Amino acid sequence: MAPRVPNKRISVIGGGGMVGAATVNALILKGVAAELLIVDVAPKAAEGQALDIADASSTPPGRPSYPQKPGEPRSKLLGTNKSIMNDICTQMQPIRPDMKILVVANPVDVLTHIVWQSSKLPKNQVFGSGTYLDSGRLRSQIASMIDVHPQSINAYVLGEHGDRQFVAWSAARIQNTPLLDHPKLKGIELDSIRQEVMRKAYAIIEAKRSTYFGIGMCSATIAESVLNNTQEVYPLVHWVEAHQAYISWPCTVGSNGVDQSFDVPLNEQEQKALGVAVAAIKDMVKEAESIEEPRKD
Numbered sequence: 001m002a003p004r005v006p007n008k009r010i011s012v013i014g015g016g017g018m019v020g021a022a023t024v025n026a027l028i029l030k031g032v033a034a035e036l037l038i039v040d041v042a043p044k045a046a047e048g049q050a051l052d053i054a055d056a057s058s059t060p061p062g063r064p065s066y067p068q069k070p071g072e073p074r075s076k077l078l079g080t081n082k083s084i085m086n087d088i089c090t091q092m093q094p095i096r097p098d099m100k101i102l103v104v105a106n107p108v109d110v111l112t113h114i115v116w117q118s119s120k121l122p123k124n125q126v127f128g129s130g131t132y133l134d135s136g137r138l139r140s141q142i143a144s145m146i147d148v149h150p151q152s153i154n155a156y157v158l159g160e161h162g163d164r165q166f167v168a169w170s171a172a173r174i175q176n177t178p179l180l181d182h183p184k185l186k187g188i189e190l191d192s193i194r195q196e197v198m199r200k201a202y203a204i205i206e207a208k209r210s211t212y213f214g215i216g217m218c219s220a221t222i223a224e225s226v227l228n229n230t231q232e233v234y235p236l237v238h239w240v241e242a243h244q245a246y247i248s249w250p251c252t253v254g255s256n257g258v259d260q261s262f263d264v265p266l267n268e269q270e271q272k273a274l275g276v277a278v279a280a281i282k283d284m285v286k287e288a289e290s291i292e293e294p295r296k297d
């Protein structure tokens with residue numbers, strides 16, 4: 001679909017679905033120079049998306065199957081999506097040792113761990129979109145409250161891409177100024193901002209069944225950083241040694257995958273929230289590991 005560039009191939013697995021199609025569309029709109037491969041267990045859906053996107057439409061047809069349902073926590077998706085991830089990794093064998101895998105399927109924190117185990121790739125080559133999208137939503141929300149461009153606001157949602165996510169308020173900055181010193185934020189209930197950001201995915205799902213344009217653009221941006229080795233910092237799900245877990249945390253991403261993971265100074269309350277998120281993710285990983293795979297024969 002895009003110009004053929006040696007060694008620059010992006011395979012969008014599940015590309016017949018909404019998120020996959022939105023990602024392919026965003027990659028094309030951003031002009032990411034790579035060969036794009038749309039892979040799907042439903043080849044007709046993949047073909048349909050490819051034809052539609054080739055017409056430069058940004059409204060792919062609906063085919064909901066495994067995404068979240070209205071009101072459903074992401075953790076409910078665990079069993080089904082674990083088995084899909086394992087199938088995909090099996091089908092991708094032999095996996096090139098330099099492959100990078102960006103996981104988007106939910107619950108993304110746990111599935112990134114599963115894909116790492118299943119792919120047998122080094123930890124830094126497997127990462128997930130995590131709270132990148134949530135952090136963008138947070139910055140937009142704050143921007144509208146204080147009349148500062150979102151790109152000038154450095155604020156992260158961290159921990160879990162789910163109900164245990166938290167905002168690192170004490171580390172948030174407008175350029176070098178602590179965000180919370182902004183006069184327009186005085187007296188504001190910060191937790192209501194966190195909750196609004198967290199509930200946005202549920203609100204979109206309630207209204208139109210699934211979310212895909214935002215995550216499609218995030219995925220395309222991350223893929224672009226890998227291909228162009230930009231080393232930009234995003235809050236992605238990656239392996240954080242200090243916590244011995246795949247969690248959403250700021251890191252650089254480039255052609256090796258995740259290179260550097262950063263320390264974020266947290267206050268006591270934020271550290272507690274981080275502890276809760278890490279424990280929840282570890283519990284879900286244990287739960288996922290205990291789910292029996294259905295027999296394939």
Ligand SMILES: NC(=O)c1ccc[n+]([C@@H]2O[C@H](COP(=O)([O-])OP(=O)(O)OC[C@H]3O[C@@H](n4cnc5c(N)ncnc54)[C@H](O)[C@@H]3O)[C@@H](O)[C@H]2O)c1
Pocket residue numbers: 013014015016017018019020039040041042045063064065066067068077081084087088104105106108129130133161210211212215
């Ligand atoms: N991380 C985020 O911020 C975020 C945001 C939105 C959606 N999601 C997640 O993304 C995932 C996809 O959502 P969607 O709305 O695109 O769903 P969808 O049902 O529209 O698409 C899923 C696609 O995957 C395909 N598929 C299933 N098993 C496969 C396999 N073994 N190999 C290849 N393809 C396979 C299906 O045929 C389908 O076309 C869900 O898990 C959803 O929860 C994550």
